[in-house]
Amino acid sequence: xxxxxxxxxxxxxxxxxxxxxxxxxxxxxxxxxxSSRRLQNKQKETTVSSKPPEDAVKISLKDCLxxxxxxxxxxxxMLEKQSLGDFIDRINSDKAVIVSVSPQSRASxxxxxxxxxSQVLRKLTALLKSIGVKAVFxxxxxxxxxxxxxxNEFVSRYQKNQSSSGQEAGAxxxxxxxxxxxxxxxxxxxxxxxxLPYISSVKSPQQAIGAAIKHHVVEKLGLKPDDVYHVTVxxxxxxxxxxxxxxFTFSVDGKEVTEVDSVLTTGxxxxxxxxxxxxxxxxxxxxxxxxxxxxDEEGHLYGxxxxxxxxxxxxxxxxxHVIYKREIEGPLxxxxxxxxxxxxxxxxxxxxxxxxFALCYGFRNLQNIVRKxxxxxxxxxxxxxxACPSGCLNGGGQLKPVQGQSAKELIQQLESxxxxxxxxxxxxxxxxxKKLYDEWLGQPGSENAKKYLxxxxxxxxxxxxxxxxxxxxxxxxxxVGVPVAGEGWSLALTCIGxxxxxxxxxLKFDVLNGRIEDLYDMLKxxxxxxxxxxxxxxxxxxxxxxxxxxxxxxPSDPMIHLQLTGEYEDEATIFITVDxxxxxxxxxxxxxxxxxEGQNNFFPDGEHILSFGREYSxxxxxxxxxxxxxxxxxxxxxxxxxxxxxxxxxxxxxxxxNSQAKLGVCRFAMMVSESLRLTPIRDSFAPLFDLxxxxxxxDCELVQSWGDISKELLKWKAFHSWDAVNKKAEKDQHx
Numbered sequence: 001x002x003x004x005x006x007x008x009x010x011x012x013x014x015x016x017x018x019x020x021x022x023x024x025x026x027x028x029x030x031x032x033x034x035s036s037r038r039l040q041n042k043q044k045e046t047t048v049s050s051k052p053p054e055d056a057v058k059i060s061l062k063d064c065l066x067x068x069x070x071x072x073x074x075x076x077x078m079l080e081k082q083s084l085g086d087f088i089d090r091i092n093s094d095k096a097v098i099v100s101v102s103p104q105s106r107a108s109x110x111x112x113x114x115x116x117x118s119q120v121l122r123k124l125t126a127l128l129k130s131i132g133v134k135a136v137f138x139x140x141x142x143x144x145x146x147x148x149x150x151x152n153e154f155v156s157r158y159q160k161n162q163s164s165s166g167q168e169a170g171a172x173x174x175x176x177x178x179x180x181x182x183x184x185x186x187x188x189x190x191x192x193x194x195x196l197p198y199i200s201s202v203k204s205p206q207q208a209i210g211a212a213i214k215h216h217v218v219e220k221l222g223l224k225p226d227d228v229y230h231v232t233v234x235x236x237x238x239x240x241x242x243x244x245x246x247x248f249t250f251s252v253d254g255k256e257v258t259e260v261d262s263v264l265t266t267g268x269x270x271x272x273x274x275x276x277x278x279x280x281x282x283x284x285x286x287x288x289x290x291x292x293x294x295x296d297e298e299g300h301l302y303g304x305x306x307x308x309x310x311x312x313x314x315x316x317x318x319x320x321h322v323i324y325k326r327e328i329e330g331p332l333x334x335x336x337x338x339x340x341x342x343x344x345x346x347x348x349x350x351x352x353x354x355x356x357f358a359l360c361y362g363f364r365n366l367q368n369i370v371r372k373x374x375x376x377x378x379x380x381x382x383x384x385x386x387a388c389p390s391g392c393l394n395g396g397g398q399l400k401p402v403q404g405q406s407a408k409e410l411i412q413q414l415e416s417x418x419x420x421x422x423x424x425x426x427x428x429x430x431x432x433x434k435k436l437y438d439e440w441l442g443q444p445g446s447e448n449a450k451k452y453l454x455x456x457x458x459x460x461x462x463x464x465x466x467x468x469x470x471x472x473x474x475x476x477x478x479x480v481g482v483p484v485a486g487e488g489w490s491l492a493l494t495c496i497g498x499x500x501x502x503x504x505x506x507l508k509f510d511v512l513n514g515r516i517e518d519l520y521d522m523l524k525x526x527x528x529x530x531x532x533x534x535x536x537x538x539x540x541x542x543x544x545x546x547x548x549x550x551x552x553x554x555p556s557d558p559m560i561h562l563q564l565t566g567e568y569e570d571e572a573t574i575f576i577t578v579d580x581x582x583x584x585x586x587x588x589x590x591x592x593x594x595x596x597e598g599q600n601n602f603f604p605d606g607e608h609i610l611s612f613g614r615e616y617s618x619x620x621x622x623x624x625x626x627x628x629x630x631x632x633x634x635x636x637x638x639x640x641x642x643x644x645x646x647x648x649x650x651x652x653x654x655x656x657x658n659s660q661a662k663l664g665v666c667r668f669a670m671m672v673s674e675s676l677r678l679t680p681i682r683d684s685f686a687p688l689f690d691l692x693x694x695x696x697x698x699d700c701e702l703v704q705s706w707g708d709i710s711k712e713l714l715k716w717k718a719f720h721s722w723d724a725v726n727k728k729a730e731k732d733q734h735x
């Protein structure tokens with residue numbers, strides 16, 4: 001099943017933006033269970049395997065959104081009431097179905113069929129109404145509402161900040177856009193309370209049009225809110241999660257009503273079109289529903305420029321006009337910084353920069369921004385943030401490139417189509433927005449506007465206990481782990497058996513197809529089980545282990561054997577020490593075991609000592625100072641595995657052979673050892689594992705100091721003093 005044909009189970013495979021509940025739910029749901037819970041196929045109940053059938057458990061998206069257990073990543077998960085099949089069922093019910101189409105989805109379909117956006121919207125309106133849809137709207141209208149509110153919020157923050165501190169940037173700036181649910185979910189679950197105050201409180205266009213329909217338009221149609229089934233068509237899977245947030249529900253006559261009942265991706269709409277066995281190009285065009293569609297009297301569509309909503313541009317122009325009485329004519333000249341997904345623009349008054357805005361797309365750029373905010377060094381006043389590289393036009397729910405077309409070529413085509421036959425218009429001049437304010441909201445920033453067009457965010461507090469509570473408990477040795485079970489679930493923590501003198505944990509990971517988050521989950525649990533007295537969760541949940549091993553090792557010391565498989569029959573096993581996460585050697589098909597120099601005595605038999613050790617000065621030219629040049633990601637890991645898999649010092653030039661082995665060890669040291677030790681290293685590439693990334697030079701500096709930091713933390717735990725050596729000496733004197 002392709003990633004665009006995921007209903008009823010989302011197939012996210014290579015998507016960068018999909019943030020979903022974990023396939024193996026690890027939150028307790030307030031029930032006393034010890035077995036793993038699986039999200040099954042839609043036709044099956046989610047059950048706890050160790051309980052009788054009457055104890056079946058339903059796990060909803062709302063439960064998952066409130067859970068700290070799932071990780072921001074591409075995952076397969078069941079999303080009830082978010083499928084094309086459910087949409088068809090609702091059309092045949094007694095509810096009035098209303099569909100709101102995003103301009104990004106409209107552009108994607110236009111590029112696919114070779115039509116204009118206006119033609120696509122009119123034909124889609126005709127098709128949907130022919131199967132029973134009551135009305136089809138355009139979320140460009142609600143986007144203008146969101147933009148107006150964002151402009152008002154920014155000016156209010158900016159002026160308040162100036163008047164209170166005399167500074168142009170401070171406690172409530174930068175203001176970060178809130179339209180991307182992937183970013184919001186990441187902020188709530190990963191970044192927490194320190195970042196949330198910076199995020200705009202304005203609802204996304206999806207939720208803004210949901211509020212308009214369920215609170216206002218229904219009255220014009222002579223309906224009640226729960227009489228309407230509202231569906232949006234979006235470029236992004238994360239919008240499905242956004243729609244089920246508790247913040248976007250309200251009660252009417254004791255019934256819970258959601259602003260958006262279901263979300264279909266662009267790919268699902270294409271599925272619907274193709275299921276009708278029709279030539280979409282020949283579908284007769286219908287007139288558009290003007291109530292919430294940006295169409296002028298001549299029938300032309302209008303809206304703002306910008307494939308991700310135009311937040312930075314619109315707010316920049318408005319702030320320049322309102323605060324500094326400057327009219328910005330023509331296109332804005334955003335300056336490209338590190339890459340095309342990170343751009344900035346500055347307004348200068350009398351030679352002084354007074355407004356500095358940025359566009360930040362993709363998690364790699366996003367993490368750099370977040371780090372600067374956390375350090376108090378962010379110089380921007382407003383940041384338009386999108387989780388997907390290239391923004392919303394490149395959302396995971398969009399149509400994929402056709403045969404012979406690259407992803408880059410498709411993005412360029414979409415950017416061109418997106419601005420064709422669309423009149424660029426100021427949101428403040430939108431007659432639909434003006435009418436909604438006059439009849440319903442009052443003024444921008446009013447109490448009614450805040451009630452219906454603004455929201456709140458909630459940090460998810462992580463609990464180690466809750467994350468471990470429902471992991472599988474081995475009946476043999478009480479080892480904590482994940483059993484092999486469920487379709488497509490091949491990762492497992494192998495039981496170490498009753499003979500605990502072996503202290504070896506065997507893990508398996510498919511580098512070609514596996515999820516890096518699953519690998520880290522397994523390694524964390526393995527560390528906890530293998531040596532709980534040494535492995536601890538340190539400051540802010542970061543992994544802290546003993547910084548160095550004892551001088552004399554024996555085979556009974558804890559170790560992880562990580563078996564890796566990849567392309568071209570590549571296979572190797574990496575040996576990882578539990579106490580400090582170092583890679584001490586590997587095995588492949590050619591020789592039983594290769595051990596890094598200086599890591600002797602791990603294996604009594606079959607050792608082949610390599611001519612280099614585990615220090616970066618030996619693994620890479622330039623040592624730690626060049627770690628930021630080591631590519632990170634799936635492709636890099638596959639290359640490293642290939643080098644280790646076929647390493648044979650007896651075949652070929654020894655210098656070249658060793659050079660390849662060093663490459664493999666170095667890459668796994670960064671993507672396994674350093675990534676588990678240091679959160680910033682992991683965050684620099686794991687969210688976009690399928691793309692090539694690099695750790696920043698600043699993050700790589702942490703590698704050098706990790707040993708000292710870890711040692712000091714352990715001293716603090718033991719002696720409750722940073723001056724642990726002197727404390728120990730004093731303690732010894734009193735014995």
